Amino acid sequence: MSIKQPVTINDVARRAQVSVSTVSNVLTGNRPVSAKTRAQVMLVVEELGFRPNRLARGLVSRSSKTIGIVASGLEYFGPSRTLVGIEQEASERGYSLILSLIHEPATEEVEPIVNHLITHQVDGIIWAIPQIGQNRVWWKSAVERLPVPVVFLNHAMWPGSLGVDIDNCQGGFMAASHLLANGFVNIGLIAGPGQWYAAEMRKKGWETALHEAGRAIDPRQLAEGDWTPQSGEQAFFDLMRRYPEMDAVFAANDQMAIGAMRAASDLNLRIPEDIAIVGFDDVPEAAFTRPRLTTVRQPVVGLGRLSVKALIRLIAGEMEPGDAGVGAMLQPSLIVRESSQRVAR
Amino acid sequence: MSIKQPVTINDVARRAQVSVSTVSNVLTGNRPVSAKTRAQVMLVVEELGFRPNRLARGLVSRSSKTIGIVASGLEYFGPSRTLVGIEQEASERGYSLILSLIHEPATEEVEPIVNHLITHQVDGIIWAIPQIGQNRVWWKSAVERLPVPVVFLNHAMWPGSLGVDIDNCQGGFMAASHLLANGFVNIGLIAGPGQWYAAEMRKKGWETALHEAGRAIDPRQLAEGDWTPQSGEQAFFDLMRRYPEMDAVFAANDQMAIGAMRAASDLNLRIPEDIAIVGFDDVPEAAFTRPRLTTVRQPVVGLGRLSVKALIRLIAGEMEPGDAGVGAMLQPSLIVRESSQRVAR
DNA sequence: AGCACCGCATAAAACGTTTTACACGTCAAT
DNA sequence: ATTGACGTGTAAAACGTTTTATGCGGTGCT
Numbered sequence: 147m148s149i150k151q152p153v154t155i156n157d158v159a160r161r162a163q164v165s166v167s168t169v170s171n172v173l174t175g176n177r178p179v180s181a182k183t184r185a186q187v188m189l190v191v192e193e194l195g196f197r198p199n200r201l202a203r204g205l206v207s208r209s210s211k212t213i214g215i216v217a218s219g220l221e222y223f224g225p226s227r228t229l230v231g232i233e234q235e236a237s238e239r240g241y242s243l244i245l246s247l248i249h250e251p252a253t254e255e256v257e258p259i260v261n262h263l264i265t266h267q268v269d270g271i272i273w274a275i276p277q278i279g280q281n282r283v284w285w286k287s288a289v290e291r292l293p294v295p296v297v298f299l300n301h302a303m304w305p306g307s308l309g310v311d312i313d314n315c316q317g318g319f320m321a322a323s324h325l326l327a328n329g330f331v332n333i334g335l336i337a338g339p340g341q342w343y344a345a346e347m348r349k350k351g352w353e354t355a356l357h358e359a360g361r362a363i364d365p366r367q368l369a370e371g372d373w374t375p376q377s378g379e380q381a382f383f384d385l386m387r388r389y390p391e392m393d394a395v396f397a398a399n400d401q402m403a404i405g406a407m408r409a410a411s412d413l414n415l416r417i418p419e420d421i422a423i424v425g426f427d428d429v430p431e432a433a434f435t436r437p438r439l440t441t442v443r444q445p446v447v448g449l450g451r452l453s454v455k456a457l458i459r460l461i462a463g464e465m466e467p468g469d470a471g472v473g474a475m476l477q478p479s480l481i482v483r484e485s486s487q488r489v490a491r
Numbered sequence: 492m493s494i495k496q497p498v499t500i501n502d503v504a505r506r507a508q509v510s511v512s513t514v515s516n517v518l519t520g521n522r523p524v525s526a527k528t529r530a531q532v533m534l535v536v537e538e539l540g541f542r543p544n545r546l547a548r549g550l551v552s553r554s555s556k557t558i559g560i561v562a563s564g565l566e567y568f569g570p571s572r573t574l575v576g577i578e579q580e581a582s583e584r585g586y587s588l589i590l591s592l593i594h595e596p597a598t599e600e601v602e603p604i605v606n607h608l609i610t611h612q613v614d615g616i617i618w619a620i621p622q623i624g625q626n627r628v629w630w631k632s633a634v635e636r637l638p639v640p641v642v643f644l645n646h647a648m649w650p651g652s653l654g655v656d657i658d659n660c661q662g663g664f665m666a667a668s669h670l671l672a673n674g675f676v677n678i679g680l681i682a683g684p685g686q687w688y689a690a691e692m693r694k695k696g697w698e699t700a701l702h703e704a705g706r707a708i709d710p711r712q713l714a715e716g717d718w719t720p721q722s723g724e725q726a727f728f729d730l731m732r733r734y735p736e737m738d739a740v741f742a743a744n745d746q747m748a749i750g751a752m753r754a755a756s757d758l759n760l761r762i763p764e765d766i767a768i769v770g771f772d773d774v775p776e777a778a779f780t781r782p783r784l785t786t787v788r789q790p791v792v793g794l795g796r797l798s799v800k801a802l803i804r805l806i807a808g809e810m811e812p813g814d815a816g817v818g819a820m821l822q823p824s825l826i827v828r829e830s831s832q833r834v835a836r
Numbered sequence: 837a838g839c840a841c842c843g844c845a846t847a848a849a850a851c852g853t854t855t856t857a858c859a860c861g862t863c864a865a866t
Numbered sequence: 867a868t869t870g871a872c873g874t875g876t877a878a879a880a881c882g883t884t885t886t887a888t889g890c891g892g893t894g895c896t
Contacts, residue, residue: 152638152882154881154882154883155882155883156882156883164845164846165845165846165847166846166847166882166883166884167845167846167847167848167884167885167886168844168845168846170883170884170885171844171845171884174884176884176885177844177845177885178843178844179844179845180843180844180845183844183845197606197609197610198610198882198883199550199610199612199881199882199883200610200611200612200883201546201547201549201550201555201611201612201881201882201883202546202550202851202881202882202883202884203882203883203884204546204851204883205544205546205547205550205850205851205852205853205881205882205883205884206850206851206852206882206883206884206885207851207883207884207885208851208884210546212589215590220565220571220572220574220575221568221571221572221575223566226565226566226571227565227566229565230565230566230592233590233591233592234592234594237591237592242589242591242607242611243589243590243591244557244587244588244589244590245560245578245588245589245590246578246582246587246588247575247578247579247582249579261542262587264542265542265543265544265545266545266546266587267544267545267546293497374775375775375776375778375779376778376779378779379779401775401776404776404779404780405779407779407781408779408780408781411781429776430719430720430746431720431746431749431774431776433720433721434720434721434723434724434749434750434752434753435749435753435780436752436753436756436781497852499851499852499853500852500853500854501852501853509875509876510875510876510877511852511853511854511876511877512854512855512856512875512876512877512878513874513875513876515853515854515855516854516874516875519854521854521855522855522874522875523873523874524874524875525873525874525875528874528875543852543853544851544852544853545853546851546852546853547851547852547853547854547881548852548853548854549853549881550851550852550853550854550880550881550882550883551852551853551854551855551880551881551882552853552854552855552881553854553881
């Protein structure tokens, strides 16, 4: 009836008739061990089911093989998929994830989170909170004096720090250009919340496309939502009221696009005959709305993986945050479906 | 130009002119320290910005204040929200999360994951992988000999182990009963994948409601999807072909319901006049389909929180896995919208 | 033969905490 | 005056690893 004491490296060493250092060397591969000894040790390791204590390991080796994730908005499509990508890449490379969620991404209060991760001796941090308004400026001091490298996700490039992001501006540009190319002329925008960097970029892309087509932009053709379908619905009503000549609208995410489709249908507008709609994200539902929604697909999983790759290179010292390499900006792609085609169906 | 050495408890002790034990006692509150000494120590702690090393702490105290999450399907609505609930509750109670994702929930290969968490000395594990077919039986041995408590999420209750779940059977029952009460008589089912426990339960609820209404069940009125909108669309076509008298359908999740709506509309069926539809989940989009989707809402965030509460009680030894307490089964609620009402709009 | 070197193994010293065992003074009860 | 208990503080022993410093037999080179 003995309490099940976990088996330690000492138990293994004793049983295998070698020193602890030898066992350690077999397990970590830090120094060569003769084939005979290694076999002998491995046998005992299997036999006893030895599982090295990472706390002890991290304590002395000063590397916990752990990365901290600071995230928010996991209930949304992009962030949750990105997290999946992060986890995949990390686990493939032998890193563990310790997860901290922030409920209000515009918060100034990140010290406790950062401290929490640091006390866990993470080797690096992935900062996956959207850049909103001045939040990054607030965090500057807290993040700058961190003893470990940080990779920013979904942030503006920043001198001296490493970020990976989707090219949202290009995405917005593609959406608007596509509508123009299909003969739509009065293109409204249902933008994301004003302070969000990603929302700004998508808007900028839309603006650029319109400018390049030689069309001036009227404030009437722009409404702002908060990413929810509800807000998309409302924004669409507002737009139609004050900009009745609108014949197409680009919504900065699919949920708002779905809200807008609902609103259009309430106004007895046919899509795309009377009004074309393009979204952003390519959520699974987007292919099954009526009509099917044209949208901009982001490589969200790839984004997560890339952030881990970059972080690991920082950790290994192969790279400085300064040399924000090429490839830190992933390209979205346009998925053309029924909601934006003049000749649809 | 010295390398920034992290400040240790020794530095604090020296500077505050007390012993390390005293600093430790101030910080942990494990033993009383006079107000004067405490103040003096705290001052130095602030001044030096001391952040205790959790690895060292966990090593000796044998409690890492960390819980392991084994999850999958984070790209879906329920699981990602549940994770949010888990994180909230855990962080409020001072626990950290270490996250492991499994890509194939029906996998037999969980030993590596379990080992991984154990080496991190987690205090407990939340097993948030859906029960599919016999996977739980496979895991039995791996999980049983774990040195830490485990809480199962979304699993059948199991003697000797603790689980928390949504009452999926009740959810299915509510959906079908609602349709019956609204005068629909030939109610089809688009079930989830056969092996999923949750899918089985939702189906069972649907069956029960039909039986109680005195209606026999014909195999023609049942189709199976894989949770995707695509599969919901396909299942609906199949159902209509072989069960043309169908006047209502219950889909085991909202994504399939959305696929079904799309299919219905392709067949020029009006919803709900010709065919009523009820979903399951209450995803944000559900309120903005045309017509708006009646669905069953699950308290997913609450489920996550509850699982952490239960786990912490297990860890504290206040509870045995045996006494699967009341309240381990959360009740869903029916959200009635337009897609299921005879008199809609 | 002497010397340097290499390959392998080990003992002992970290790593940064908490916990244990003990010490010292004060105070209350005998 | 003795005893016991209590409140506060400390030194030293854990905790389970990796890393460092050493040792030791054999091999190749002068």
